[in-house]
Structures are given as C-alpha cells and as structure tokens.
Amino acid sequence: xxxxxxxxxPCFSTPPFxxxxxxxxxxxxxxxxxxxxHRCVKNMxxxxxxxxxxxxxxxxxxxxxxxSWVQRWTDQLEEGTFAGKx
Amino acid sequence: xxxxxxxxxxxxxxLSALLITSGLMMWFHSNSIFLLVLGLITxxxxxxxxxxxxxxxxxxxxxxxxxxxxxxxxGMVLFIVSEVLFFTGFFWAFYHxxxxxxTELGGYWPPAGIKxxxxxxxxxxNTAVLLASGVSVTWAHHSILEKDRINAIQALIVTISLGxxxxxxxxxxxxxxxxxxxxxxxxxxxFMATGFH
Numbered sequence: 001x002x003x004x005x006x007x008x009x010p011c012f013s014t015p016p017f018x019x020x021x022x023x024x025x026x027x028x029x030x031x032x033x034x035x036x037x038h039r040c041v042k043n044m045x046x047x048x049x050x051x052x053x054x055x056x057x058x059x060x061x062x063x064x065x066x067x068s069w070v071q072r073w074t075d076q077l078e079e080g081t082f083a084g085k086x
Numbered sequence: 087x088x089x090x091x092x093x094x095x096x097x098x099x100x101l102s103a104l105l106i107t108s109g110l111m112m113w114f115h116s117n118s119i120f121l122l123v124l125g126l127i128t129x130x131x132x133x134x135x136x137x138x139x140x141x142x143x144x145x146x147x148x149x150x151x152x153x154x155x156x157x158x159x160x161g162m163v164l165f166i167v168s169e170v171l172f173f174t175g176f177f178w179a180f181y182h183x184x185x186x187x188x189t190e191l192g193g194y195w196p197p198a199g200i201k202x203x204x205x206x207x208x209x210x211x212n213t214a215v216l217l218a219s220g221v222s223v224t225w226a227h228h229s230i231l232e233k234d235r236i237n238a239i240q241a242l243i244v245t246i247s248l249g250x251x252x253x254x255x256x257x258x259x260x261x262x263x264x265x266x267x268x269x270x271x272x273x274x275x276x277f278m279a280t281g282f283h
Contacts, residue, residue, distance in 0.1 A: 031189045083192030
C-alpha cells in the first residue's frame with residue numbers, strides 16, 4: 001500500500017543484554033566495559049595492531065556510564081591514580 | 087536479693103570513660119597525653135576498688151546467695167550477647183565491603199595499593215596463643231571449682247602471661263603494618279575488627 005521509501009537513518013542501537021549483569025544495578029556493566037576498552041587498547045597498542053576492534057567496548061560504556069564517571073576515571077588514568085587494573 | 091550499699095565507683099568509672107575518650111582525642115589532634123593518662127589511672131583505680139568491693143560483698147559479707155549468683159550469671163550472659171552483636175557489626179561491615187568491592191577500590195579486594203598481612207604468620211601465632219590461654223583458663227576454672235587455690239593461681243598466671251604475649255605481638259604487628267586505619271575501607275575494617283578484638 002504505502003510505497004513510500006524509508007529514508008535511511010543512522011542506526012541507533014543500545015548495548016545488548018549482558019547476562020553477566022542481569023540486575024537493575026548496571027554499575028558493574030559500565031565499569032567492566034570501561035576496563036575492557038582500556039585493556040583492549042593497551043594490548044592492541046602493545047601488539048602494534050589497530051585499536052578499532054575496541055570500539056565496541058567504548059560504545060557500550062559511553063551508552064551506559066554517567067558522563068561524570070567517565071570523566072573522573074579518564075582524569076584518574078591520566079594522573080596515574082586509577083584504581084582498576086588495566 | 088542484694089541491695090548494694092551506695093558506691094562512688096559507677097560515677098568514677100563513667101568519669102574515667104569520659105577522660106579516656108576525650109584524652110584520646112587530645113592525643114590524636116592536640117599532641118597531649120595528659121587527659122588520657124588521667125583517664126587510664128582513674129579507670130584502673132575504679133576497676134580495682136569496685137571489684138575489691140564486690141569480692142568483699144560476696145565473700146566476707148556473704149551477700150552472693152544462689153539467687154544473687156543467678157542474677158550475676160544473667161548479667162554475664164547479657165554482656166556476652168552484647169559483645170556478639172558488637173562484633174557482628176564489624177563483620178557485617180567487612181563482608182559488605184569485601185564481597186562486592188566498589189570501583190573506587192578498583193573493583194577488587196584487597197584494594198589497589200594494599201599489601202595485606204600474611205594470615206599464616208603472626209596472626210596464626212596469635213590464634214595459637216589465644217587458644218592456649220583458653221586451655222589455661224579452663225584449668226583455672228576447674229581448680230577454683232575444686233577449691234585448689236595454688237593451681238588456680240598458677241593457671242591464672244599462665245593465662246594472663248599468654249594474654250600479655252598476645253598483646254605484645256599485636257603491638258608489634260600494628261607498628262610494622264604497611265597500611266593504616268586511614269587506608270581505604272580495608273584499613274578501617276581491619277583495625278576496627280582487630281583493634282576491638
């Protein structure tokens with residue numbers, strides 16, 4: 001009936017369900033992806049490979065984490081005071 | 087029942103507690119041990135005189151009849167129950183903090199930067215010392231029941247010596263510890279639980 005063409009839109013997606021973090025409190029989900037992104041980048045750089053593969057983790061934590069947390073942790077990483085193991 | 091004669095020792099005990107707590111604050115923040123020393127002296131004097139009076143009332147004056155003894159036992163039981171609840175709080179705090187470590191700690195336990203003590207070194211020795219003192223105090227208990235004064239005194243000397251040894255070991259552990267009470271929730275839970283112990 002309707003032959004209107006759908007205009008192509010950018011694809012908005014959201015992080016998929018992660019069974020490691022099934023409950024309402026998603027703090028750990030955010031934190032884990034933040035850690036995984038930085039560990040991925042560190043390892044890719046160490047092996048001289050392209051860190052593009054790490055982009056998934058970055059998209060997830062950017063979607064899940066409050067910006068203030070990301071800012072705080074990034075600042076800590078720059079200062080060398082980040083508590084997590086990267 | 088035993089109506090105790092008016093006694094000043096509860097008041098002096100309470101005052102000594104005030105002097106000790108405020109004395110600790112003065113020591114921590116104002117580098118003065120005067121109040122603390124005064125508090126400790128008044129505390130020891132209170133304990134000595136109050137328990138001396140209890141011994142007089144119970145032995146020479148015969149006030150500790152079976153009913154009174156029952157009341158004293160209840161008192162001890164209630165105190166022990168309160169101690170159990172007291173330590174329950176500290177254990178709750180420890181497990182709450184350690185089983186799900188927050189991101190501020192790095193998400194793992196022991197937290198970032200903490201070098202924990204090896205529990206199988208001095209702490210294990212301390213455990214053995216305390217268990218041994220439990221044995222010797224049981225010896226003292228049975229000696230008292232059998233009216234064996236000499237053995238009772240010997241057993242109590244052993245018990246108290248072991249307690250002293252434990253205390254000296256703990257003092258050394260605290261002095262040599264690589265972390266302090268201020269080192270994240272790890273230090274807080276560690277020193278609150280072991281300190282009150």
